[in-house]
């Protein structure tokens with residue numbers, strides 16, 4: 107029951123925080139373009155940008171123009187394009203948000219930085235360590251910012267825990283156990299998360315467990331155990 111109350115409170119807080127607020131923008135806000143009309147866009151970028159003075163979203167692009175136009179119209183975004191390359195060619199965009207399937211993060215981040223844009227890349231930043239290194243090298247070479255959109259790392263609660271761990275006040279960390287689950291049926295079977303050729307899979311999607319462990323104690327040896335169940339009847 108407490109979970110239901112917590113959930114409803116969350117919805118109420120979210121609704122009141124984003125629906126009634128129009129923050130005036132500063133003279134020179136960061137101008138974002140968005141690569142794809144992904145489902146996560148409103149939660150991850152559109153709503154937060156509405157409540158932030160230093161950011162605006164200029165265009166969204168999708169592989170089909172109609173899809174980009176539909177999202178742009180729904181969320182009051184001024185322009186839409188029918189290809190990602192067309193968006194990257196726009197001179198009035200400072201930064202690009204990349205909520206593509208994981209396997210495409212590296213390719214499009216490098217293209218975007220090559221076109222002079224900073225990149226905010228959805229988690230996980232890449233399909234593997236080699237791609238992550240390529241993104242880092244490109245950011246250094248082009249002088250652009252490449253940031254993985256692991257939003258929890260910016261939360262003050264995470265910083266307090268980190269400062270306590272670092273302080274040694276409670277001794278040293280001997281062992282960390284993390285787990286993350288999605289209820290069966292949360293995602294449709296054709297979701298990108300179930301497609302290994304798009305770098306899907308539980309470890310990629312629920313990579314918070316790795317990023318949190320690394321954030322708190324640095325590189326660590328891990329034992330990984332995965333329960334794979336697509337629906338209630340699966341073994």
Ligand SMILES: NC(=O)C1=CN([C@@H]2O[C@H](COP(=O)(O)OP(=O)(O)OC[C@H]3O[C@@H](n4cnc5c(N)ncnc54)[C@H](OP(=O)(O)O)[C@@H]3O)[C@@H](O)[C@H]2O)C=CC1
Pocket residue numbers: 141142143144145146147150167168169170173204205206207208210228229230255256257298304311
């Ligand atoms: N930070 C967070 O809390 C969250 C992060 N994410 C991350 O965001 C990313 C997107 O997730 P989500 O919004 O759920 O995914 P969606 O499937 O809704 O969006 C992915 C987008 O990628 C585009 N795309 C391009 N090529 C392909 C292809 N070959 N197959 C499928 N889609 C393609 C589609 O764009 P088009 O519109 O052009 O057709 C689609 O809209 C993932 O990296 C995920 O891990 C997701 C949820 C929460």
Ligand SMILES: O=C1OC[C@@H](O)[C@H](O)[C@H]1O
Pocket residue numbers: 288299311
């Ligand atoms: O925050 C999240 O919750 C559910 C996941 O599937 C998603 O990709 C993740 O980022």
